[in-house]
Amino acid sequence: MMGSLAPCGRFDRWRTSWRRARGAKLRVYPVVLAACSLGMIQNVSAWWTGSHTIVARAAAEALPNDVPAFFRQSGDTLAYFAADPDLWKNPETVHLRDADRPEHFLDWELLGGRPLPPLRWQYVALCTKLRKSPREMGLLPYALVEWTERLALAFAEQRRWPDNPNVRQKCLVYGGILSHYAADLAQPLHLTVDYDGRTRPGLPSPRTGIHSRMDALIQAAQIHPREVSSQVTPTIFRDLFTSTVQQVVFNRRAIDTVYALEGEMPFIQEGKGVDPSWRPSVRVREFALDRARSAAFLTASCWLTAWARSGEIEPHAPLHDTSVELDTPGRPTTR
Numbered sequence: 001m002m003g004s005l006a007p008c009g010r011f012d013r014w015r016t017s018w019r020r021a022r023g024a025k026l027r028v029y030p031v032v033l034a035a036c037s038l039g040m041i042q043n044v045s046a047w048w049t050g051s052h053t054i055v056a057r058a059a060a061e062a063l064p065n066d067v068p069a070f071f072r073q074s075g076d077t078l079a080y081f082a083a084d085p086d087l088w089k090n091p092e093t094v095h096l097r098d099a100d101r102p103e104h105f106l107d108w109e110l111l112g113g114r115p116l117p118p119l120r121w122q123y124v125a126l127c128t129k130l131r132k133s134p135r136e137m138g139l140l141p142y143a144l145v146e147w148t149e150r151l152a153l154a155f156a157e158q159r160r161w162p163d164n165p166n167v168r169q170k171c172l173v174y175g176g177i178l179s180h181y182a183a184d185l186a187q188p189l190h191l192t193v194d195y196d197g198r199t200r201p202g203l204p205s206p207r208t209g210i211h212s213r214m215d216a217l218i219q220a221a222q223i224h225p226r227e228v229s230s231q232v233t234p235t236i237f238r239d240l241f242t243s244t245v246q247q248v249v250f251n252r253r254a255i256d257t258v259y260a261l262e263g264e265m266p267f268i269q270e271g272k273g274v275d276p277s278w279r280p281s282v283r284v285r286e287f288a289l290d291r292a293r294s295a296a297f298l299t300a301s302c303w304l305t306a307w308a309r310s311g312e313i314e315p316h317a318p319l320h321d322t323s324v325e326l327d328t329p330g331r332p333t334t335r
Contacts, residue, residue, distance in 0.1 A: 050219030058228035081176020155310030186295035234300035
């Protein structure tokens with residue numbers, strides 16, 4: 001069965017066929033992940049869960065020994081948490097779903113050639129100047145950079161309290177969530193106004209269904225994590241935001257390839273998942289492998305960058321450290 005290479009052990013009560021189009025009608029499908037199969041998840045506006053788990057496992061395998069062993073050897077756990085941002089689209093969590101929606105994409109063309117500001121609220125100000133909503137343009141690079149910095153803080157705690165199981169667990173949760181956004185940034189249709197068919201000026205998305213077909217690709221092509229990790233060498237991003245923007249530009253180069261291969265992409269049966277008779281052509285499978293490697297490279301590089309940066313951070317003592325007084329000078333406070 002499709003996706004059997006990436007079992008997750010998770011029972012998802014609800015999955016949402018959530019689309020980015022403005023004003024689109026939300027269609028909800030209850031999905032049971034029977035026998036750990038991930039092959040029947042349909043129409044989520046991100047890589048399918050199986051694709052995210054493949055990428056996270058591959059990224060963990062690609063990490064150098066510089067990163068702590070507990071993290072490198074927790075590919076299954078990281079893969080488990082990599083699915084969480086899609087679970088936040090649950091229709092019962094209206095506020096969370098609404099807040100997280102723009103974190104998964106960036107409609108690059110709407111910038112009109114303007115550079116991305118390095119900080120989220122600077123970007124919001126730019127959107128206002130352009131008379132666009134950040135909700136409409138997307139916030140994906142900021143989600144990735146901010147989760148990388150959260151992980152750097154967690155790693156800083158782990159350096160200071162290496163035997164604390166709570167700190168280790170925090171690192172894995174943050175790392176898994178980071179992986180989701182890194183993988184989304186390697187999905188070319190998350191980086192363009194042409195996210196579900198080629199658009200024409202002033203007209204909405206034609207909704208050709210290519211977005212769902214692309215989201216299914218890594219999982220449906222049955223890419224194995226080892227195929228990916230063997231060709232991935234992560235790097236430390238000296239300037240995290242600049243490198244993230246460079247990755248946006250790099251992954252946007254694959255948009256034309258997606259559309260060139262449209263006729264060979266997985267065929268999605270409404271409510272059933274990928275047509276079981278579908279088989280990838282050689283060039284489609286190579287493209288799936290290329291996308292998986294790009295996603296794993298970015299994920300592993302952000303993890304490695306977070307670990308490197310953590311060595312420069314002096315962490316504040318966690319509240320459960322009873323050796324530290326709660327009113328210690330220099331502890332962060334609320335407003």
